[in-house]
Amino acid sequence: MIKYYEFLSNGITSALIKEGSVEWLPLPRFDSPSIFTKILDEERGGYFNITPLDSSYEIIYEDYIQNTLVLRTVFKTEKGKAEIIDFIPLSLSGIIRIYESDIDLKVSIKPFFEYGLISPAIIRAKRGLIFKNPKSKEGVEILIGGEYEPLDDTEFSLKKGKGYVYLLYSKDLRYGLFSNKGFVYSDPYEAMNKAISYWRRRLERARKVNNYEEAYYRSLLVLLGLIYEPSGGIIASPTTSLPEVIGGNRNWDYRYVWIRDASYSAEALIKAGLLSKARDVLSFLTSMVDPSSKSFDHPLYTIDGTAPPAEEILDWLKGHKKSFPVRVGNAAYMQIQMDVEGAYMNALYEYYKSSKDVNYINDNWWAIEAIAEWTKKSWKSKSTDLWEQRGVEEHFTHTKVMNWVALDRASKLSVELGYKKEAEEWGRIAEEIRNDIMNNGYSEKLGHFVRYYGSSEVDSALLTLPLYGFIDSKDPRFLRTLKVIENELMVSEGLLLRYKDDFLGSVKHPFTLVSTWLARVYIRLGEIDKAKKVIERLINCSTSSLLLAEHVDQNTCEPRGNFPQAFPHAGLAIAIVELEERYK
Template identity: 65%
Template structure:
């Protein structure tokens, strides 16, 4: 899946070889107008490429999400720079070409269902949704010829194509207020400056420079998944990219999952991007219910409202004929008991990094709400991190996350001087831990759920969260089982063996950085380095990773790119850097 990811923190696009094949408007979770990634015939796309070329190279400009595509034919070169300008549901494509360029543009509204009405106007083309006032307008500058509303010939020279979506074309690009919108070359300059300034604030790597590219690319992906108007971090910008080609494991991930967003926020905290991390924390705190389950839903829309129901888009054939194509996600019906712990751990990591007493104290009501809920409900069965549909159990990872929620709540309460709360929550955390050690261990190993004997890779998080030491015999037995039973090839692991849909096939990309972080805690630095190298090699040519990795080809599977592996990469590299620094300090003494 050699797609590029473009984002401006409002919406996103996926592009390959000059063709934009995914573009929801006006925001990440909206209906798409270019949907070719989910249906090669009906989906619609926006392609610019030479009529004839011999070589192609795609690369980001620095660590931005601005894509530069270079085509070559003999001694002739064509360069296209593609980006989404800040604050607008728009695509700007700058070109400088010695070769004629063939432009094909077919916007289709509502995920490929509604063909557009078209109108050729001075300097461009208007595409209207016949059922509403919305539409997209294409402004063209340079030496060109409009062959039809869907086809343009660009002649050698410099220029741009500027596509803007408007919910109402009466204030669109060709309206009387069109002059207020971005000027393409200035928008490019502003975006590059913005991206560089943002990433320059990130924590620098001093000891393990070999991972610099995947580290900064992962940071840019997390920042690209942050919806800037609200601070919510989505799990992935796509829907229904399949875990297994031709099968039904296809889901919509364009929402703010509490768990996924907490992981991503922790990565931003550890990378010292504190302002962005605090914005995400603000979003997560804003959806907490102080009088019921803290997080009523496992995920929310990007503006914090309850999630939509799941629907199938039967008119789309799916990525490589993988049906159904889904929008919305039925996981909103699940009661996931681990998410409170994921959030609380991230809030605690934020406090450790910043010592921001005022922020935590002002949000102490949220800590109380979570601790109160977990204290009263941790004994209940639940779905777990893997979101199996129709299955509730006493999952060990989920129980551990209840322990995490109360352990971190107690530490924060103690730091702020709320001694009574701290003592109370410590006692319940101790009770949960004892319960896990009695019921969650079988034959000397942790198991996936009480009463079972299978394992899952989420058990790797037990030492990561400090529930148990990585060198503890029970955990080492668990680690050995994961290595033996879930390993697919060097550095790649399944999340578990089977679920309600049958056997799983491909490795889950987050497991590799989990494993690396365990090895770092065990002092096995070379093993950790090899694992990070393995994940780096399985990223695509632009250093992007999906939720899963094809066991045969190393190609991304599932929604793409995904916050899980990129957050995991950031955290494992930072922990590796800290461990190497600590060992060097000891040696120097």
């Protein structure tokens, strides 16, 4: 396991931090412009650093306080130790850093507005600093609790002892920390205790597991931390433009709610017994359903349900490890993805199976009907697929399977609600889709399922066919497909590419979600040792605090792509629960 960034969240915004340095912090919310952006540009990105004043130090501990998103870092020098507790306070847009130290500390704060573009005006306050955006009323205030000494405009030393550095963003500084309203904001120590209690209580009702407990709880915490609490929307990842390949251009903004990713995350929360949070995610998705056209007009939405900004390049930033370009917004918003309705319907069906909440399903019958009717008349069309290749439309086998899922689950829910006519009609069309897939998505000549109709290739999405109950995992047709996937896409034990190449060329690094699919397939086949090896490989290729990126370098296990990523954490949680169920 390697050291990488740690993830902080309060359900409104998030931060990435390592070795005492906050290097990513969008404010006031997940998808806002960042004020610390060093992760995307070493020179002009900006950061918030606390380390010993003596540069000869080592970090002897950096990990979360158990089952929370509150980080504890311990530094050591010849003269003593220093402990820093970092967290994002509940309901506020900012970060609090509490210290207890035997030695003096150095604090360096260099914020920039608009992703490193705008330098702030700096104003000294009685107990800290104010960084004001010269183009607006917004700003960031730094309140220092403890004895300190200024070193220059953006640096100061903290004298040994106890204290805190409290950073708060205000859209209008007239209502900030140093205003007459300042007394209403959180006391730092009380805020820390509340944050610890909040995250621990979030997991109290989670299903207990006996295997891989630490990775399981960490995955659930990541999912919970990616939920935008005011709406229930869950983002795919808290970052933008962390590259799939260092020096390459596969750099995308993932700080939005993808229907597919969110549905899969809801499934993981359901499997873990966190039904109320899963329901929040589903309710957000339901509110996006359009009953008069394509059910989900777009594959992704902002965290408040509106259209994402147009994709653009921030050409003043060099990119993570000089991987240009840095993008904000996501042009995938314009794609027509036909699989997302099935992803949502499966999550809704899983919610019903676990909760037996007939009233909730009845209240959302209009959405079920809209999705079934849309799928009924549109499933024969080509579309982009879950991998979101740009400018590529085909009859993708996985997409067709998800069309089947949409109607199959709608039919089953109709039975539960007593809608016999709809159940029969939608079930009949689901069977028609199944036959179409068997005739066109399966190649008799090759002896396996194919990536899209007429193709000879496979992709890892075909692993989901038995996971959705489309085909039995022991069916010879699937077993032959599994063998081809293992032979052609597995690049290291337990790690697989999602496919060989796409519109940008050859794919280099494994896609972490796919490993969890493989493990779940092995569980269904009764190959428990193989399933455990895949799960263990993925855990061993996570960071030292058990966080997973979208991709991983198969040789070094270094994270690649946006980080942490909901997809693999959801998949890992589901795989661990299914393994637990297998032991019963």
